[in-house]
Amino acid sequence: MAIQISLDDTFAALADPTRRAILARLLDGEASVAELAQPFALTVRAISKHVGVLEQAGLVTRSRSAQKHLSRIELKPLRDIDRWLDGYRKLGEGRFDRMEDLLRRGADKPE
Amino acid sequence: MAIQISLDDTFAALADPTRRAILARLLDGEASVAELAQPFALTVRAISKHVGVLEQAGLVTRSRSAQKHLSRIELKPLRDIDRWLDGYRKLGEGRFDRMEDLLRRGADKPE
DNA sequence: GTTTTATAGAACCAAATAGTTCCAGAACTA
């Protein structure tokens, strides 16, 4: 049974630009800590810790192949955020939707 | 011109359950700090600070009517998060979509 | 004009966070 991940942890993990960049990098496929660290002016250890935070938040899982620990992105917490956002999409009949919003802008703007 | 709000600030603001509860409360309409504080076992000052964080993140704006400073929810930062999520929706032909995901689970799970 | 109400500023504290450096262990390579 998957561990229950809190929105607290997910949002906190995403609040750091380095971690978001790591996540974005993982869209291209699995990567080792060393590979993930390469673009940053930080120690490998610092990146390792960031990956740890992402893992703690359920946004990343790891599988060790040899010494390399490969990280892969996990989408479930992002889905949870998406679901959380649902509660705010309703407000103002679709004001949340970008297309609706663009069409509506300047038209019948509510007060 | 609206101040540029960073995803950092938005995610950080949303990482606290009290602040998310405050936001949810504001879906029902504007409220003063004292009103927002009522459901919580925290000092009014603590809530005032939370509202300050939300304001800093652009999730709340305030208008003072008399001594009461009324807070109202602002959706733009949430829209920004929604847009950020777009980058992850594409992954795995709709894996992000909840329905798709449920249907796919246990079928052709990629290794 | 005094008192009450609603909020923010200032000072403080404990805990968490992001970073570092150094060390240890696990697994390849020669």
Next chain:
DNA sequence: TAGTTCTGGAACTATTTGGTTCTATAAAAC
């Protein structure tokens, strides 16, 4: 076996955070 590579643990530091209390200020109410 010895050396190299990849990563995490431990210890440390500086900064940020979430909370408190006490005080100040601004507007209403009396």
